[in-house]
Structures are given as structure tokens and as C-alpha cells.
Amino acid sequence: MFKTTALVLAAIAAASLHQPAAAQTAAAPAVRPAMAACPAILKQNFKRLQDEAPQDLCQYAGKVVLVVNTASYCGFTKQYEGLEKLYAKYGGRGLVVLGFPSNDFGKQEPGNAKEIADFCFNTYGVKFPMFAKSAVTGPEANPLHASLTKATGQAPKWNFTKYLIGRDGKVLEYFPSKVTPEDPALVGKIEAAL
Incomplete structure (x- = not known):
């Protein structure tokens, strides 16, 4: 046996x-x-904020993407908290928040990469992907923001402007800075896209 x-x-x-x-x-x-099936808008590479390692945005193909230009010293900076909550709540269903620090508006992002990364994590517990500081408007705008501006006809007017991209890579919506991460209009669009 x-x-x-x-x-x-x-x-x-x-x-x-x-x-x-x-x-x-x-x-x-x-x-x-x-x-x-990486959509054209995501066929781009950016350096990761924390260590400047190159990141291919195609890794987010098939996800709902919320692109946000950020700044550490802005009246809207507290939106980091809400953005992190969105990422935590909906990440498992396919949402990714991508943060792009920029010093374009009011010189409110003067720090270097380490200072920005430390501030985001230590102050707001940011875990969503953050990329190296870049311009988001005008002739020096990074290629993603240039594409988003072209697709929507709306360039960022201030820090914490948001663009929502669907799973298929189509730009779904532009949200100005005053639209918070908790705003029902933004949350509703995210839930519909998921």
C-alpha cells in the first residue's frame, strides 16, 4: 500500500x-x-523619474491611461493624493495614472528628479508611474503632450491638467486643473472606459 x-x-x-x-x-x-497592438499615442519612451531608466509607454497598451502634468509647489498639488487613490482603487481593473512633472507653469516644479521623487513619495505616497521632468506645452512639449494637445485641441493651461486615453489608444477626454481626481465627471469617464 x-x-x-x-x-x-x-x-x-x-x-x-x-x-x-x-x-x-x-x-x-x-x-x-x-x-x-500598441496604439500610436503610446509608442514613445520616457525616462522614469526615480532613476532615469528608459520606459516604453507600450507597456500600458490595453489599459485606460490618465496622463497628468504635475508640480510640487502648486495650489493643485494636493491632487496627488486623489490621483494615488484612483490608481489604488481602479489599478486592478486596468487604470494607470502617468505623472509628468513640469516647470512650465509658475515655475512650480523647480526641483531635480530626486527631489521631486522624494516629495511625491514621502508627502503623498505616490506609487503610480512618474516620469522625468519635461515641458508639456509649447514648441518644447514632450511628444506625448504634443500628441494629446493635437488630439483634443486643448494644451495644458496649468499644472494638473488631465487627459484620459481609452484601452484602444483613443483620447477620450481633456480635464482642466480644477477637475479634481474625485470629481464625478472624471470618475464616471474612467469607470465607463474600464
Whole structure:
């Protein structure tokens, strides 16, 4: 009986060893189309704020993306808290918030990358992706914001302007700075896109 039990356990162990490979093979095709289907607006690279490692925005293909230009010393800076709450609440359903620090408005983002990253994390617990400081308006605007401005006809007018991009890469909405992350109009659009 001991020998039979050992044989049964060995057969179960062998079967379980083969199952993850089969599951991986079945799951692999689902990953490839998402990478191949990267929309034009996300076919861009930016340096990560914390360490300047290059980041391909195609990693967010298939997600609902909320793009926000940020600043550390602005009357709207407290929106970091609400943005982080949105990211925490809806991230599991496919929302990603992308923060782009900019010194374009009122010189309210004077710090270097380390100062900005430390401020965001230590003051507001920001965990959503943040990118290196860049211009978001005018001829020096980073390529993502230039594309968003073209798609909506609305350039950022101040810090914490928001753009919502759907899972298919289409720009869904422009929200001015005064629209907070808790605003029902913004939350409703996010929920509809998810």
C-alpha cells in the first residue's frame, strides 16, 4: 500500500509539473497581441523619474491611461493624493495614472528628479508611474503632450491638467486643473472606459 501511495503521489507531482508549462503556452498568445497592438499615442519612451531608466509607454497598451502634468509647489498639488487613490482603487481593473512633472507653469516644479521623487513619495505616497521632468506645452512639449494637445485641441493651461486615453489608444477626454481626481465627471469617464 505504501508503494501504491508513493506512485500516486509521484504521478500527481509529475502532472503538476507539466501543467504550468501548458498554462504558460495557453497564456502566451494573449500577451503578444497586446504588445503588437500598441496604439500610436503610446509608442514613445520616457525616462522614469526615480532613476532615469528608459520606459516604453507600450507597456500600458490595453489599459485606460490618465496622463497628468504635475508640480510640487502648486495650489493643485494636493491632487496627488486623489490621483494615488484612483490608481489604488481602479489599478486592478486596468487604470494607470502617468505623472509628468513640469516647470512650465509658475515655475512650480523647480526641483531635480530626486527631489521631486522624494516629495511625491514621502508627502503623498505616490506609487503610480512618474516620469522625468519635461515641458508639456509649447514648441518644447514632450511628444506625448504634443500628441494629446493635437488630439483634443486643448494644451495644458496649468499644472494638473488631465487627459484620459481609452484601452484602444483613443483620447477620450481633456480635464482642466480644477477637475479634481474625485470629481464625478472624471470618475464616471474612467469607470465607463474600464
